[in-house]
Amino acid sequence: MFISPMLLETAHSPFSHSNYIFEPKIDGHRLIFSQQGGKIRLYTRHETDCTRQYPELLDQFDDDIILDGEVACTDPETGSIDFEMVMNRFQAKKSDKIQRLITTQPVTFVVFDILQYKGKDLRKIPLIQRKEILSGIQMPNKHFGVIPFVEAAGEALFSQMEAQELEGMVGKKQNSIYESRRSASWQKVINWTYAEVFITGYRKNEFGWLTSVITETGKLRATGIIELGVPPKAKQALYGVSKSIVIGEDKNFVYLEPKIRAKVKTRNWTRNGMLRSPAFVEFNLSS
Known part of the structure; x- marks a missing residue:
C-alpha cells in the first residue's frame, strides 16, 4: 500500500525551537516501506515500485506496517553517505547485478516515521508519539535503522552536520500530524x-x-x-x-x-x- 509522503519546505537558515525536533538530513532517496498481509512493497516518493532493487530490505516485521524514510548507501572507503551509490542501486534492473551490489554497495533504510502499524492508521497522532511507537519496534535486520533526533537544539545539530560535511538537517514540529503534501511543519536546511x-x-x-x-x-x-x-x-x-x-x-x-x-x-x-x-x-x- 502506497501513501504519498509528507514533503519538506525550505528554511532560510538553521534555527532552534522548543516545539521542534531536529534530525540529520540523509542524502539518499525517499522510500515508503509497506508490509501488508505478509507482502512487502517498496515505493519511491512518486510511487515507483522499487521492491526488486533492494532485496536486503525484504525481511518481514512482526505485523503489517508502513514506514517512511530514506534509503542510502555508505562509501566503504570513506564511511560517508554517497548519493551516487544509492542512485546506482536504484537504477540496477538485472538480477545478477543487483545481487552483486548487495555485497559491494549495500543499502540502509533510515526510518524516520511510522504511518500504520497492526492495522491502525497513525497519521493523525502527533509526530512525537509516532516516534515513541517507532522506537519500540524491532527492526528485521541490520539494513534498517531509526534516525536519531534532538529536541529544540537545531542550530547545534546543524553545526555538527557542517563539521561532518553532511547534507543538512530537518526540523519538524513535535505535534505535527502526517500530511501527504508539502508542509511548513517540516522544514529542511541544506548544508550548501x-x-x-x-x-x-x-x-x-x-x-x-x-x-x-x-x-x-x-x-x-x-x-x-x-x-x-x-x-x-x-x-x-x-x-x-x-x-x-x-x-x-x-x-x-x-x-x-x-x-x-x-x-x-x-x-x-x-x-x-x-x-x-x-x-x-x-x-x-x-x-
Missing part, C-alpha cells in the same frame, strides 16, 4: 557547498546556463547546467552582455567565451567533477 564558475553558454529552447571551471592545467572543463535560483534581472543582464562574447552555437546551445563569472550553491560535487543541482547565487563582478 559554494563554488565560482564561468557561464559558458545557454540553452536555446528552455532555460539553462552552461557552467565551467578552469582546471589546474589552465583548461576549461564543463561542470553542469544552472537551472535554479536565477531571478529575471539576472537573466536579462546575462543575455544582454552575452551578445558580444558568443563564440558558436549548435542545435541546442549558444556558447560563450569564459568572461562571465558567477557564484553558485550546490549539494556537492559528483565523482566526475560535476555540480549537483547547482543554483545561482550572484554574479562575481570582481576582476
